[in-house]
Amino acid sequence: MNILITGGTGMLGRALCAVLLAEGHQLTVLSRQPAKVAKLCGASVQAFASLDDWRPGVHFDAVINLAGAQILDFPWTEVRKHALWASRITLTEQLTAAIARAERKPSVLLSGSAIGYYGDCGEAPCSDAFAVPNPSAHDFGARLCAAWENAASQATGWGVRVCLLRTGLVLARQGGLLARMRLPFKLGLGARLGDGLQWMSWIHIDDWVGAVLALLRTESACGAFNLTAPQPVRNIEFTTTLGRSLNRPTPFTLPTVLLQLALGQRAYLLLGGQRVLPERLQAISYRFQQPSLPEALRGLA
Template sequence: MHILLTGGTGLIGRGLCRHWAQQGHQLTVWSRSPQRVAALCGAQVRGIGQLEELGAEPLDAVVNLAGAPIADRPWTSKRKSLLWASRISLTEQLLSWLQGRADKPRLLLSGSAVGWYGDGGERELHEDSPPVCEDFAAQLCGAWEETAQRAEALGMRVVLVRTGLVLARDGGMLKRLLPPFKLGLGGRLGDGRQWMPWVHLDDQIALMDFLLQQEQASGPYNACAPNPVRNAEFARALGRALHRLALLPVPAVVLRVGLGELSGLLLGGQRALPVRLSEAGFRFRFTDLDTALADLLGDTD
């Protein structure tokens, strides 16, 4: 199978490239830095800077994961524009190119996030649940999904992957949390009651491969483990995994003053459940947070 990836040099993209290369798939990554693709994704992965470089080569699937990190810095107007362009504008460019191809791939597997629902409070959120609120993250995810769904008009099957908080040793949220927690300076955010829909990176890779192979899969899927936890429990579990106390909370007012609108992403949450993945027969390897953290951090000092 020939798979074109956007965002292939990111945390999830690199994992997918390793997994699919081992399965013998042909992989092409569309990147702003195509010369770095082989080093980041594997020697057998081709990097291209322009979609036109593919010419009329047959494609079986497109995996669209491109997007600037949403929680790296405060949401200034400039940052919001970048977040929007890196997702929606890039997806529009991808669709325009696909529309001009005579031979179109069968599948578009497109990224999204559980932020699509907004701050869900105590509600259980299934794939058929409506958005709870229209904060910036929800608007961003909503526009991203709506843009990707236009591929259906091209005769393509569209799968939307609403990813939770991906846990990985060498990237993502966990990498940013490790330094303060290792020093014993970690703790809950605000009152710690907000839900955190987490997923182990290995399960994220496995579920995306599962959806690639399922000919009947379409529409949104919550990509998070079946047992979300509250932020306070997450902090305690991470402290246990590192053999450290996690008793220093970050007051909500400090986050609001320091991060502005972005603080809502940290102080809110989603009690999202992977209902459609479970119904389709996917089984998570890591369903318990302590087990997932032990797997990732078992040999950490």
């Protein structure tokens, strides 16, 4: 297949490119740093500096949309919120407009989203059949995901099959959540967050890539899919399991007030949670390679 990928230089994009290249697909990555694409994504990968590079006559069989500025890195000032919005929603709108202009449309658009779509769900399990009609005005993350999904879904109007990747906390050897947690845990400073009862819905990076490939190939698949392992855990269990995988104790608690003072609105992402179940992935018979957290973490330790 000839595939266009946005965000291909990121943690998830690079892992996906490696597997797609090994399967013999031709890849083009849209990037703000086109000169780095071959080094980051693979020597044969072409770079687009802008969607204007998608010339008439160029056909992509599939588009995979992963671009987005980092959610947790900087305080959510109005300027930062604008960057988070523009890098996802505005870019996705430009992408669907480019799809509309294309003489031959791609068959499928796989577009990023996150389990933050569900907001803080407490104990209620979140099925991917569930659509949040009106995300809380106070939950910027949920509104961001809903608008991102809405922008991607416009491509269905052009006859494109659209799958929305409601991604959980991706566990990988390099980058993402574990890269941030490993050092404090190794120093014996691993701590549960707040009361530690909030749910954490995680997925091993190999399963994230496997699930994306399954959605690419399954022609009947469309709509929202939870990309999470079938066994979400509470924060307290995640903390002790990660500590055990690194042979370190985890006796501490980071109090809610401290997290709120340090992170402001972003604390919501750590103190709230979702108990997400990948029902629709399992309905297309996706078999998880890493369904259990202790084994997943042992492999990545």
